[in-house]
Amino acid sequence: xxxxxxxxxxxxxxxxxxxxxxxxxxxxxxxxxxxxxxxxxxxxxxxxxxxxxxxxxxxxxxxxxxxxxxxxxxxxxxxxxxxxxxxxxxxxxxxxxxxxxxxxxxxxxxxxxxxxxxxxxxxxxxxxxxxxxxxxxxxxxxxxxxxxxxxxxxxxxxxxxxxxxxxxxxxxxxxxxxxxxxxxxxxxxxxxxxxxxxxxxxxxxxxxxxxxxxxxxx
Numbered sequence: 001x002x003x004x005x006x007x008x009x010x011x012x013x014x015x016x017x018x019x020x021x022x023x024x025x026x027x028x029x030x031x032x033x034x035x036x037x038x039x040x041x042x043x044x045x046x047x048x049x050x051x052x053x054x055x056x057x058x059x060x061x062x063x064x065x066x067x068x069x070x071x072x073x074x075x076x077x078x079x080x081x082x083x084x085x086x087x088x089x090x091x092x093x094x095x096x097x098x099x100x101x102x103x104x105x106x107x108x109x110x111x112x113x114x115x116x117x118x119x120x121x122x123x124x125x126x127x128x129x130x131x132x133x134x135x136x137x138x139x140x141x142x143x144x145x146x147x148x149x150x151x152x153x154x155x156x157x158x159x160x161x162x163x164x165x166x167x168x169x170x171x172x173x174x175x176x177x178x179x180x181x182x183x184x185x186x187x188x189x190x191x192x193x194x195x196x197x198x199x200x201x202x203x204x205x206x207x208x209x210x211x212x213x214x215x216x217x218x
Contacts, residue, residue, distance in 0.1 A: 018057045022048075031073050034066065042066045043073040068106065075102045076110045083119040087128055090120050091152025122153050126161035134166075138174035141166050143200025175201050179209055 020035045025043070032048065035041040036058070044052075044066065058066070075097055082088065082096075090111055097107040114120040126148055133139065133147065141162050148158035178199055182192045189210050196206045 016057050017063070019052065019054050021054055022052070042070040044069040045073055068103075071102055072106050072109055075100070075106055076113055079110050079114055080117075080119060083114060087125045088120070089122050089125050089148075089152035090115065091122075091154070093120060093152070095152065122157050123161060125151075126153055126157060127165060130161065130165055134170065134174060138177045138199075140174065140196075140200030140202065140205075141171055142202075143198075146200065171201070172205070175205055175209060 015038070018037050020037045022035070023033045024046070025031050025033050029046070031043050031045050033041055034044055034052070056062075078100070079093060079097065083093075088096075093114070094107050094111055097110060098104065102110070111120065129148065129151065130144060133144065139147070144162050144166060145155070145158045148161070149155055153161075175196065178196060178201070179192065182195055187195070193203075193206050193210060197203060
């Protein structure tokens with residue numbers, strides 16, 4: 001039976017649905033498969049209440065809990081499998097979970113678990129992203145903060161990590177790389193300045209660079 005329709009169906013038909021069997025699952029035996037007398041089955045995290053045994057007749061509240069816990073277990077396993085392949089931010093993982101149909105409540109529970117287990121770490125994600133970003137797409141600190149926020153990192157963490165990890169020397173080096181690339185395109189100083197501003201470099205640093213190049217083009 002469709003999980004979403006289970007509670008409605010049991011109420012409207014006045015059918016008593018009970019637990020047919022319970023079986024631990026997974027390598028760590030941390031969850032259990034709850035099979036019901038209507039042929040459906042659900043996953044639940046352990047430990048269960050002592051009353052949840054074979055033969056227990058489930059109330060509407062029990063069925064609603066069963067559906068929510070099943071969603072939580074499935075969502076947690078999906079999130080863990082994704083994070084085992086690739087780092088992500090908590091904000092973006094929340095968006096992905098909700099896009100897959102998990103409720104806000106279930107999604108928050110999953111995120112809390114992923115953070116507690118060390119699978120999700122916005123500070124670690126930020127450090128890795130900043131390191132790669134500067135190698136392939138040099139930018140100023142303002143643009144780097146905005147880039148992290150766009151990828152689901154909170155503003156506070158984004159600013160903290162950029163300040164901690166990106167030095168004045170790093171930003172000047174990135175500015176020089178971008179300036180050299182734009183200069184090879186034979187752009188006017190005005191267009192170069194506008195382009196560098198869009199890349200998040202401070203106006204004062206850009207003007208100083210353009211001015212120095214004008215007096216010392218070598």
